[in-house]
Amino acid sequence: MARLIIMGPPGSGKGTQAEHIARHFGIPAISTGELFRTHVRDKTELGAEASGYMDRGDFVPDHVTTAMLRVRLEEADAAAGFLLDGYPRTVIQIGALDEILADRQQTLEVVLELNASDDELLSRMLRRAQEQGRADDTEPVIQRRLELYRDQTQPVLKAYSNRGILLSVDGTGERQTITKAAIAALEDALAV
Ligand code: AMP
DSSP states (O other): OEEEEEEOOTTSOHHHHHHHHHHHHTOOEEEHHHHHHHHHHTTOHHHHHHHHHHHHTOOOOHHHHHHHHHHHHTSGGGTTEEEEESOOOSHHHHHHHHHHHHHTTOOOOEEEEEEOOHHHHHHHHHHHHHHHOOTTOSHHHHHHHHHHIIIIIHHHHHHHHHHTOEEEEEOOSOHHHHHHHHHHHHHHHHHO
C-alpha cells in the first residue's frame, strides 16, 4: 500500500515525475490541477467555477477543491494507494486531507519533495508555456504561482517535515535520473 504525495514548486516537473513514479508503484497519479483542467475542457459547472482562479494563478477555493478530491479518492483505482500531485497546497488543506483519509481509516506514508532553483523553474515554465500553450503560463501568472508556493505551500512542507514523513530529492537534471532517484528514495522509505 503506497499513499504518497509529490510536492515541488511550479515548473519543478512534478507532474511528469508523478506519472512515472505512480506507474512504477502501480497506483494512480492524482493531480488536482489536471482534474480542474479536465473540468474546464469538458465545460462542467465545476470547471466554470475554477477557471477564473486558474487563469490568474490563484488557488481555487478549498470547498471546491477538497470536494473534488474526496470524490476522486473514492474511485476504485485509488483503493490500493495513490500519488497526490498538487494537493495539499495550504496548511488548511493538510487538515482536510487528514479528515478524508481518517474517514477511510487511512494514513499517509511519504511526502516527496522535488527541489529546484528559481532560475531553473522560471526557464522551464516559459519553455512549457511555448510547448503546451497553458493559459496559466504567462509571466505574471507564473510569478503569482511561485509567490503562492513560497507563502502558502512551503509551510506545508515544514508541517510534513515535522511529522517525519518528508523526503527531499534533487529535481534538477535529466528526467530519468530524477525519476530513478525518487523511486529509490521512496522504496527505501516505504521498506522501513
Ligand atoms: P497545477 O497543475 O497543480 O499547477 O494546478 C493548476 C491550477 O489549479 C492552480 O494554479 C490552481 O488554480 C488550481 N489548483 C490545483 N490544485 C489546487 C489546490 N490544491 N488548491 C487550490 N487550487 C488548486
